[in-house]
Amino acid sequence: MFLSELTIKNFRMFGKGENELRLQLKPGLTALVGENDSGKSAIIDAIRYALQTRDQGFIRIQPEDLHIPDIGPPATEIMIRCKFESLSLQEQRAFVEYLTYEQNAAALYLNWTAQHNKIKSGSRHWFDIKVRSGKDASGPTFEAGARALLWTTYLRPLRDAEKEMSPGRGSRLSQILYRTEDIKHGEAFNPKAPTVVDPQKLSLIGIVDFSNHHIRSHKGISSAQDRLNKDYMKPLTLHGDNLQGEVSVAGAGNEDVRLRQILEKLDLGLRDGRDGKKKGRYGLGSNNILFMACELLLLGGEPEGLPLLLIEEPEAHLHPQRQLRLMEFLGKEVDEGNKDRRPVQILVTTHSPNLASKIPLKNIILIQKGRAYPLAEEFTRLGKDDYRFLERFLDVTKANLFFARGVMVVEGDAEAILIPTLARLIGRDFTEHGVSIVNVGGTGLRRYSKIFQRKKKDETPIDVRVACLADMDVMPDCAPEILGLVEGTGDEKWEDKSKRKWRIKRDFGEGEKREHELNERRKKLAKDDGQSVRTFIADEWTFEYDLALHGLAKDVFIAASLAKNDTPLNEERKKRKDVETAAQDAFEKIKTECNDDKEKLATRVYSLFKKERASKAIAAQYLAELLHKKIEDEKTSSDMLQKKLPPYIVHAINYVTGETKMSDFNIGG
Secondary structure, three states: OEEEEEEEEOEOOEOOHHHOEEEEOOOOEEEEEOOOOOOHHHHHHHHHHHHOEOOOOOOOOOHHHEOOOOOOOOOOEEEEEEEEEOOOHHHHHHOHHHEEEEOOEEEEEEEEEEEEEOOOOOOOOEEEEEEEEOOOOOOOEOOHHHHHOOOEEEEOOOOOHHHHOOOOOOOHHHHHHHOOHHHHOOEOOOOOOOOOOOHHHEOHHHHHHHHHHHHHHOHHHHHHHHHHHHHHHHHHOOOOOOOOOOOOOOOOOOHHHHHHHHHOOOOOOOOOOOOOOOOOOOOHHHHHHHHHHHHHHHHHHOOOOOOEEEEEOOOOOOOHHHHHHHHHHHHHHOOOOOOOOOOOEEEEEEOOHHHHOOOOHHHEEEEEOOEEEEOOOOOEOOOHHHHHHHHHHOOOOOHHHHHOOEEEEEOOHHHHHHHHHHHHHOOOOOOOOOEEEEEOOOOOHHHHHHHHOEOOOOOOOOOOEEEEEEOOOOEOOOHHHHOOOOOOOOOHHHHOHHHOOOOEHHHHOOHHHHHHHHHHHHHHHOOOOEOOEEEEEOOOOOHHHHHHHHHHHHHHHHHHHHHHOHHHHHOOOOOHHHHHHHHHHHHHHHHHHHOOOHHHHHHHHHHHHHOOOOOHHHHHHHHHHHHHHHHHOOOOOHHHHHHHOOHHHHHHHHHHOOOOOHHHOOOOO
């Protein structure tokens, strides 16, 4: 049995009608991801309210839980519906009077409603709670015993695992152990039997009785007990009463009561597995691992009940490597092929890109502004090959896209380094606007963007702006000769396009024909655009070339020269000032040679990357420093810098930071 559907109406940010939450869930592991206040915790709390939890923690509905719409009065009734599927025969027998039959299969619906009551202003609030079965809540009311079989296990965020595992009345450890089937097995202890007893054959109560027998026989205990009864109890009791004190490990009562008392005296601690010794106090992370292991032990081993585990922020108190280890284990724990334990359904919320990168994309549900967007195949525009690709390459540096308000997808290190700086310098800081930058390294640009595109056209789109930056990859006509790709205009490689991988403008004809062909090329590069995804294509050729062409030629040239000399600069064999001065002189000479031909000048600058192998990434670092210093020294302004940037870069930054409306950009950017 597993929770397959969840409907939430009029609860916190979830309203009714189009604004209610309808969430489809699958067996196994599901992760809810998204930014703060998107609705993740509300989903977990809704399940807790409807199903209750095994720790029997007190849950009180508050007036603040009622949804407040943008227009109109607050809601007065909360409705949460849980649907369970794949019930075993044993589970069907346990819930026989509550079942609904759909397509020859038994399903179980639990409808939880909380009606808010308040007599007059300022009076006491209370909620009338009802729990009924049936798809439309027309079935019988759930009795307490049936509801107990649907209790879920809940691990709260920032939990104090050490406290949870400590002894005491109603301790979580005692609850877990009490529901462990083998805990009650074994023989009772008979003090009148032979003195030689095999403790291994005794039940837990038998072991305690065996211990009590020997404790009371101890000289110190027996003498203290005798003095207590003779010197104090006897003089203090009334005539006819025969009250005596007795020292024991567990108190009196029937076996069930005594067993609970025994379990409440136990704690669960950590030790070193190599020598069995305790190493003092362990940290919160280690204790949280122990706590989760204990809960999973119960869920997997229990013969009945709902094996559903809710974990909020499992990354709490865990360092990155332990986070990865935890997700690997949880993934195996929910594997339906595990024959030793029942498969467990696990629902986690997380803010950790580290964890999100370890969870298969099909198991992730993006929660945004009170809406749920499953990322499984049937819901996105991703194909099977896309999922296989993303499972290999969606690492922790890219998984931050799940928590962003905007995503900039780029094809190289240079863009990933420089564009956030450019955005900040022109007043559109990515951090301030919640924008994540994803560097796909030249592969998978469209695959990452399609994560945010829904398959169903009538579904509300994901409100995360995605800007993809792509090179046009069409050189100016002067570039092949400057870069040494051809030897003169008569070379065969120059004229035969089929024998070369690069393209130049004259390959696309002249005049209107060229403009039409280049526009068609742009449309092809942006063919997968749609919903909130836009592709912004280099106005001319590549990122570095366009920067040089549109006004930053000198800065790019100096940055590339510094990149060429990065090693001697770091080893202090050269001085940065000398390299910059030499670069400035060389640039002025090249500028004169190009005779105001911007395409030739930009190509000569770009040749430092193509012919002289200057690192684009290192040059981007130097260029970011140079531009930042110019702004800082007031040698230029944000407005002046923006005018020198390629238009496609400015458009992309404005789009992804919400400066402009989506409708202002045609599909294809």
